[in-house]
Amino acid sequence: MKRLAWLLLAAATPVAAQRPDLAGRLAGRVPAAVIPVVQSLSDSAVAHGLPVEPLFQKAIEGGAKGVPAERISAALQTVFVQLDGAAKAIRSGGASADVESITAGAFSLAAGLDSGQVRDLVRASLRANATAVTLRVSGMLTALGVPGAKVVALVSATLQAGGQPGDVLALPGRVQDGIAHGERPEQAAEGLARAAAARVDGGLGHGRGRTNPHRP
Amino acid sequence: MTAYHPLVKLVLDGELSLAELPPDLRAQGEAALRMVAAVDRTPVALPAALETRVMAAVRQRAASPWRRLFRPREVRLRIQPVWALALAAVAIAFFVIPRRYETRSPDLSARVAPESVLVRFVLYAPDAKQVALAGTFNQWNQAATPLVRAGNDGVWTATLSLPVGEHQYAFVVDGRRWVTDPAAPAMDDGFGRRNSVLAVSGRGRAS
Secondary structure (H helix, E strand, O other): OHHHHHHHHHHHHHHHHHHOHHHHHOOOOOOOOOHHHHHHHHHHHHHHHOHHHHHHHHHHHHHOOOOOOHHHHHHHHHHHHHHHHHHHHHHHOOOOOHHHHHHHHHHHHHOOOOHHHHHHHHHOOOOOHHHHHHHHHHHHHHHOOOHHHHHHHHHHHHHHHHOOOOHHOOOHHHHHHHHHHOHHHHHHHHHHHHHHHHHHOOOOOOOOOOOOOOOO | OOOOOHHHHHOOOOOOOHHHHOHHHHHHHHHHHHHHHHHOOOOOOOOOOOOHHHHHHHHHHHHHHHHHHOOOOOOOOOOOHHHHHHHHHHHHHHHHHHHHHHHHHHOHHHHHHOOEEEEEEEEOOOOOOOEEEHHHHHOOOOOOOEEEOOOOOEEEEEEEEEEEEEEEEEHHHHHHOEOOOOOOOEEOOOOOOEEEEEEEEEEEEEO
16 A cells, blocks of 8 residues: 555656746746746646746746737747647657657747648657657758758658668758758758658668768 | 067077167066066975975875775786686677667667757857847856857857757847847747757757
């Protein structure tokens, strides 16, 4: 019986640990009207198994930038919706929605991907067991100006060609190389996706027969 | 501190004589030589009890039970062939089995999570009086990470150790103007402005 009680306590700890003293951390850093909004959204986030830290971050960002309370509250609602949307997309993609993956998924949604694209990226990442990395990189590619559909195509092709998480991590830098060579972001992404697809068609596998798609 | 002419420094180094200096540098050379001559070269006399006190402190430190416990000792091992084989088998199991498992399940996010990477931020702001960095990595505190001016060309820099993950940030110029990093991609901050973004991977800055 005592063991059962300890087990229940241990199971409840991660959720309880997510309830920090938000009011104390926010006092003096955000307009007073924002604190109950953060508190309420944080309670909902904990209840839904979502991370709380992105809400806190957005609140203090608004406070630091001198944004009015109503606008901070609206931004907090948006962050909550993105966290919830990311968690659902990750689960529907077949991965476990841990804090790191949800945060990365919300980042990619904020960058401009939609939830269907996040779900497709999660599915593509399952074999490499790299959900968080895939979503983080996809958000970066979107922020670089690559359209969502091209982001999904590029990341999926890289993973399908046997790419490891390190190859996915290298994609934003490779797209930036293409941009530095005068390509538009979507052109750079297309070139890299074509190179990855060629590796699949040629049965080369990743890391063999690798060519630089930006080389004329 | 006095900044001497390079030729005067040669005089101080004994590579030139005072007479070899150009006339307009002779006064500076004489002043430099006077200053060097005025340096007190009397040997420093240490108190007689100093050595005794130092040696007593060293002996006390050496007598500490913890020091004796961790003092290096010579260890001699004689391994029988059968034990050598057993140790080799354990070593093979230790190095080979985990690697096989890792290639099946290479979750980089888990592997690199505790790592931090040094990232250098640079902003060209010739008219700025002060520049700071505020972002998710310093709780958007614009007092936490000031940039320093690098020379007189209007270039401001700061180098930070950032944990693996995605970070959003902006430069704050003169405490009031929020400026995105021209060298990094940017995204909507939800307040009608834009934040710069960077993703730090275990192998360095991803973007």
